[in-house]
C-alpha cells in the first residue's frame with residue numbers, strides 16, 4: 001500500500017533559470033539510498049508563469065517543490081499557510097500540500113544553522129558578535145538564524161539602504177555598519193558570514209582584510225561555487241575555522257524531502273562528495 005503511494009510522489013525544484021541547480025542530485029541520492037520510488041526533477045518556470053504553476057502543483061501530480069531565484073517572494077504570497085520562519089522572511093523555498101492547500105517554509109535558516117553546528121561546533125557559545133556581509137535574500141535568512149541563536153549582528157552591505165531595511169525588519173540586535181568601517185566591525189567578532197555574491201565564479205572577489213578578527217573566529221562563506229573561495233583560503237591561512245556554503249545547500253534540502261517523502265534524510269559524506277564533485281566538474 002505505502003509503496004504504491006510512494007510511486008506517485010513527485011517533487012521538483014522550480015526556478016528561472018534552473019539548469020545550475022544541484023537540488024536534483026541531492027534528492028535523487030536520498031530517494032535511491034532510502035529505496036523510495038519517488039521522483040525529483042528541475043522545472044524551468046518564467047516569472048509571469050509562476051503563480052499558475054504553484055496553483056496547479058497538485059493538478060500536475062506534484063506533492064511539493066523547492067523554489068529558487070527569482071520566485072521565493074511570490075511563492076510566499078501564493079501560500080495559504082506558512083511557517084513562522086517563512087512569515088518572518090517573507091520568502092518561501094519549500095512548498096508542500098496539506099488537504100489541497102499550498103503551504104510554505106524557508107529552510108535556508110535551518111540549513112545555515114545545521115551546517116555551522118556540524119562544521120564549527122560551539123560557534124554560538126563563543127564570545128563576540130557576528131558580522132554579516134550582504135543584505136539580499138540569503139542575508140535575511142542568515143540574520144534571522146543568528147538572532148534566533150542570540151547573536152548580535154553587525155550588518156554591512158554595498159547598498160546601505162538595503163541593509164537598513166533588513167535591520168529594521170529583523171528588529172533589535174542588528175546594527176548597520178558602513179562597508180568602509182569593516183575593520184572595526186571585525187574586531188571582537190566570533191563569526192564572519194559572506195552572503196554577497198562576491199567570490200562566486202564570474203563575480204569579483206571579496207577582498208577584505210581578516211587581520212582584525214580574533215583567533216577563535218569562524219569564517220563562513222555561503223557561496224559554494226567555487227567550493228573554496230578566496231575568503232575561505234585567506235581565513236585558513238590565518239588559522240581560522242572555516243565553513244563553506246555546501247553544508248547549507250545540503251542541510252536546507254532535508255526538511256522538504258521529509259515532508260514530501262515521509263523520511264528524514266541524512267547529510268552523509270558520500271552525498272557531500274557527490275555534490276562537491278559536480279561543482280568541481282562545472283567550474
Ligand SMILES: NC(=O)c1ccc[n+]([C@@H]2O[C@H](COP(=O)([O-])OP(=O)(O)OC[C@H]3O[C@@H](n4cnc5c(N)ncnc54)[C@H](OP(=O)(O)O)[C@@H]3O)[C@@H](O)[C@H]2O)c1
Pocket residue numbers: 108133134135136137138139157158159162195196197198200204222223224245246248249250252
Ligand atoms: N549555500 C547556500 O545554500 C546558499 C543559499 C542561498 C544563497 N547562496 C549564495 O549567496 C549569494 C547571495 O544570494 P542572494 O540570493 O542573497 O542574492 P541577492 O539577493 O541578489 O543579493 C546579493 C548580495 O550581494 C551583494 N553584491 C552583489 N554584487 C556586489 C558587488 N560587486 N559588490 C558588493 N556587493 C555585491 C548585493 O549588494 P547590493 O544590495 O548592494 O546589490 C547583495 O547584498 C549567492 O552567491 C548565492 O549562490 C548560497
